[in-house]
Amino acid sequence: MKHSIRTWPRLALAALGALAAASCGSAEKAPAAERPQEPAAPTVTEVVMMSDDEDEPVHDGKWLYERNCAGCHNTNGDGQGPTMVQLGLKARDFKQGGFAFGNTREAIYRTITAGMPGSSVMPSFKVSLEEDERWMLADFVLTLCPAPEEPASGTRIAIGAHPQIARGLLPAVADGKPQWPRGILLGTPEGVTFEYRVDDVRLLAVRQGEFADRTDWNDRGGGELVPLGKAFYVPGGGDPKPAFTAMHFGNERPLSARLKTTLATRDALGLDYELVDKRGTRLATVEERLRVEALSIGGAFTRSFAIRGDLESANLVFDLGATHGGGAWVRGEPTAWQQAGEVLRGAIPADGWLVGKRGDGFELLHVVADKNVKLVRDAASLHLFVPVFAGAEQVSASFAVTVIGASEWSEELLATLGKELAR
Ligand code: HEC
Known part of the structure; x- marks a missing residue:
């Protein structure tokens, strides 16, 4: 199983490359990384010079999205673009909200820049897109999402209309209690979060309030997945x-x-x-x-x-x-x-x-x-x-x-x- 997951990114990118080659015939600015095999592809320097040209059409978030993202995420953001359909997969559905790494402008920018950690298909656009283009894309992705119920910032994950799950290293529920390296948070649209340790599936706490802060986003080693709600139910005092x-x-x-x-x-x-x-x-x-x-x-x-x-x-x-x-x-x-x-x-x-x-x-x-x-x-x-x-x-x-x-x-x-x- 693991093996087949590992092969997704290569397959997806190859398919996307073919797609890009078919649709982007002109010398218009397109991410060089999308078509690495084409010897005639413009170099990064050429691309930058072209976008400085005042005669170039303005490339807004929508334009960038259609060229770089819609192949997987689809034009309407439902995650069922042609590449994904072809592979029998589904990318994140922006229309449902539900981001594993945060749904703020900053968090989405980071996802676009770094891709998704682990064996995900979501590529990094750090090399192929300029910083301001990645910000434009983050803003555009937000227009496809439902509005978050509460304004969140940075690495915070908010919950929209559907429940969400996040996994990671949990801080101890109470002082002097153990920290669980494999924790899981199940959050509901009502603002209730159920906190479990994964290794023996024990309920550690039930909380009310905001969902979670993914402080481990940049720091996969030691950072924590911090539940933000106030615990109103702590069975066994934090070590049940x-x-x-x-x-x-x-x-x-x-x-x-x-x-x-x-x-x-x-x-x-x-x-x-x-x-x-x-x-x-x-x-x-x-x-x-x-x-x-x-x-x-x-x-x-x-x-x-x-x-x-x-x-x-x-x-x-x-x-x-x-x-x-x-x-x-x-x-x-x-x-x-x-x-x-x-x-x-x-x-x-x-x-x-x-x-x-x-x-x-x-x-x-x-x-x-x-x-x-x-x-x-x-x-x-x-x-x-x-x-x-x-x-x-x-x-x-x-x-x-x-x-x-x-x-x-x-x-x-x-x-x-x-x-x-x-x-
Ligand atoms: C090769 C296919 C592919 C392309 C191209 C792609 N994505 Fe993704 N993207 C995915 C997949 C698949 C996921 C979900 C991964 C998962 O859940 O493990 C995803 C997830 C995401 C997420 C959600 C991360 C989270 O926190 O859950 C964002 C935001 C995102 N993509 C933005 C973009 C943007 C913007 C572009 C274009 C610049 C883009 N993606 C291009 C496949 C792609």
Whole structure:
């Protein structure tokens, strides 16, 4: 796979070269780099002299774009220019916004100048275009994009109408907590950002505010991908335990999560991963989806999980305690527990509400789950017991947890919020 990605740029540029040769017959100014094989191509010096000539037509951003960019990005900016179509690929769709390296004039200028780091097809125009031409192009690209919701500057990435994902080195969530070299930020148009560590797919924080600052743009070694929103939810105080463990005859076994894919479309935002045990055996595949809830008291989000168990497997336990840092549960804990082997099992409250004490406030959790998902508890906290193993059969399970921070709570508030969530 990697190999074929590496070959894209050469293919694309060759195709573009052919395109340029076909369309630019005159001696008009055209980037020399586009047709390196043509012996008669004007040298860079000649090009500069020609553009100084007052009789030359004025080359504006649109003119430059059509000659240098439209082959891949298309005249309307939708990323489906002839070169891309020919290669079965798609370039960045400017009409959707969504820039990995920032959507300000400065950031776009830098992308045009340096290309995109990694194995991308997007070439560098540092040699083939003058500085002022690159600025003109940055301005023109902005005219194709939707207006950003908030003015951003420099390396800042703002989010338009669609969710966005950025990966990089994350700063520690809290003082004295670890820094995760492989982090991922999933940002929503509502201004909520979900921050995960990639290596074990753990939710580190949920934030509200601007999306991220890509300070690692120029400095791929040590720079950081800094989330800009204020964290309103920090499970495990910035170093959370794994969300899932395996339950096997009453013994909990640690599991690790391996990220497979991420998803950010108009309709869905989330991550797909596999849960594996110490020996590397896969026990289950998880599709985790993230949703921001519009509630009267704000700051609410839902994580929903669709889980498919594998044949050789144990059942799963999802840690609800990790979500509120281990404070006491003040509502929703079953009064009657059933002993099942070593574990105590109980029903999730009929209305789905659990309330935990958190710091000087409360955390309201609304749980919607398949019938066979139960509450279990250990010394530390409450968990969800998620059966995905039934003898020799492969079983699926699903549940969703909505998390709401509140300074106070009442039964009346829960009833109101329940209605709002059901809408
Ligand atoms: C050979 C094809 C090709 C040409 C020519 C090309 N681009 Fe791109 N460009 C791409 C592809 C592909 C991507 C998306 C790469 C990715 O997402 O990994 C991209 C991405 C971009 C981005 C988005 C970077 C980000 O932050 O996500 C900008 C801005 C951009 N191109 C501007 C331009 C401009 C301006 C020109 C003309 C001067 C140009 N491109 C010419 C293929 C091309």
